[in-house]
Amino acid sequence: MARDPVCRMTVEPAKAAAQSTYKGQTYYFCAVGCKQAFDREPEKYLGDATRATGR
Template sequence: MAKDPVCGMEVEPAKAAATSEHQGQTYYFCSPMCKTKFEQNPGKYLGKEEGGHGQRGHGHRA
């Protein structure tokens, strides 16, 4: 399992709704919306943005 870097949801790579490559690493997403958010500002979701508050979810229910 992989973790969606935007919302933190566990994603099975083979069934991911979307993927994105950043600096040689493939990231898996639960939805195209999470992929779009990630691609707009990868550092925010990878913990590399100064002053960031870490990951924030968008209301997924298990």
């Protein structure tokens, strides 16, 4: 399982509504809106990249 870095919801990567790659790391999202917010300001949501990806 991964964690949506925007809303912090647990997301199963195979069923994620969307995904983005940033600095070589893939992030999974519960909804397209979360992906769009992340894509606009990724650093805002990545205080700790390990926490954000659930790894």
